[in-house]
Amino acid sequence: xxxxxSSRLIAAVAVVIVLAVAWDALTTHRRLPAVRGPAVAAPAPxxxxxxxxxxxxxxxxxxxxxxxxxxxxxxYLEQLARSETRRRVRASAGATYLNEIVAESQDxxxxxxxxxxxxxxxxxxxxxxxxxxxPEFRDAIRTAFRQWEQVGVPVSFDVNADSSRAEVTVHxxxxxxxxxxxxxxxxxxxxxxxxxxxxxxxxxxxxxxxLDTDDVRAIALxxxxxxxxxxxxxxxxxxxFARGAVRQITDRDIRTATLLYQLSPGSLR
Numbered sequence: 001x002x003x004x005x006s007s008r009l010i011a012a013v014a015v016v017i018v019l020a021v022a023w024d025a026l027t028t029h030r031r032l033p034a035v036r037g038p039a040v041a042a043p044a045p046x047x048x049x050x051x052x053x054x055x056x057x058x059x060x061x062x063x064x065x066x067x068x069x070x071x072x073x074x075x076y077l078e079q080l081a082r083s084e085t086r087r088r089v090r091a092s093a094g095a096t097y098l099n100e101i102v103a104e105s106q107d108x109x110x111x112x113x114x115x116x117x118x119x120x121x122x123x124x125x126x127x128x129x130x131x132x133x134x135p136e137f138r139d140a141i142r143t144a145f146r147q148w149e150q151v152g153v154p155v156s157f158d159v160n161a162d163s164s165r166a167e168v169t170v171h172x173x174x175x176x177x178x179x180x181x182x183x184x185x186x187x188x189x190x191x192x193x194x195x196x197x198x199x200x201x202x203x204x205x206x207x208x209x210x211l212d213t214d215d216v217r218a219i220a221l222x223x224x225x226x227x228x229x230x231x232x233x234x235x236x237x238x239x240x241f242a243r244g245a246v247r248q249i250t251d252r253d254i255r256t257a258t259l260l261y262q263l264s265p266g267s268l269r
Contacts, residue, residue, distance in 0.1 A: 074267075085110075085263050096256035097233040097240070102268060104231065109267045111186065112229035112260050113194045115154040121168060122161035128172030132203040132210045140213045141170055141201070144220035148228060151254045153261045155228060168197045168227055175204040179243075181211065182219040184226035192265030197227045218247040225253065229260055 074082065093099045102108055113121060123145060125138050145157040163169065176183070180202075187196040201219055204210055211219070225240050230253070233240040239253045 081264065082268050086268050088259070088263065089268070092255075092259055096252060096259050097235065097238065098256050098259055100234050101231040101256075107267060108269050109192050110229070110260060110263055110265045111188045111192045111194055112265050113155050117154045117156055120156040120158040122166050123157050123159045123168040123170070124161050124163045124166035125159060125170045126163070126172075128203070130172050130174045130203055132174070133172055134213065136213050137172075137201075137203075137216045140217035141220045143217055144224050147221060147249060148224045148257075151249060151257055153228060153257050155261070167195070168199065171198060171200040173200050173202050175202050175208070176206065179206045181205050181215075182223045184223045186226070186229075188265075192267070194227075194229060199223045199227060214247070221247070221249065225249075225257070228257055229265075230257060 125141050142159040183200045185198045188194045232242045236244050239246045
């Protein structure tokens with residue numbers, strides 16, 4: 001091959017290369033940036049039909065209430081009421097012995113039943129098995145309750161109640177170890193309302209003398225005074241004197257019981 005032919009061949013190849021580059025430039029398009037769209041959620045798995053859906057549990061709720069705080073101090077109105085009660089108790093000195101009862105009490109409080117005129121206090125008076133017990137002693141006890149019913153306080157008694165519903169229960173005892181022939185134990189609530197009572201009556205006095213029916217009535221008369229909320233009088237002429245020989249309710253006993261039931265029970269402090 002001659003030199004001229006080689007030159008023409010090289011020139012032809014160069015033309016072909018130039019034409020190829022030009023063609024590629026004309027046919028190549030610009031790439032646009034990708035546009036981000038919302039992600040396509042993966043298809044939900046098929047529902048599990050082998051187990052039913054769990055029931056929603058109810059929301060737990062808490063109930064709130066208020067409770068009475070028995071340790072709280074008295075309100076201003078309560079203090080005024082107590083002050084008026086103290087004034088009336090002091091003013092009754094001489095005519096009654098309620099002032100002495102409050103002064104001698106451990107809690108400086110008045111204790112009494114609620115108004116029980118229409119709803120008699122239930123009293124159980126059983127037969128006794130102790131020595132010297134007589135069937136008529138039960139009637140003597142009933143008589144004592146009846147006598148107190150007549151003084152005018154708003155408390156009546158059902159003296160034929162059974163033991164299952166009794167609020168006052170009578171017990172019989174041969175003799176006390178100390179110098180007494182009767183005893184009353186009371187139970188009251190925090191406001192001074194009497195709830196229950198137990199009356200114990202002896203059939204022999206501390207010296208061993210057997211007691212008769214009128215003795216038992218007089219003993220019971222004194223103890224029913226305690227059942228009503230009266231404590232001991234300092235005056236030996238009152239039925240409620242601790243070691244008195246009085247066998248009937250006196251006018252001062254009546255005035256004291258009447259005033260007690262005109263006042264609100266509870267602390268006077």
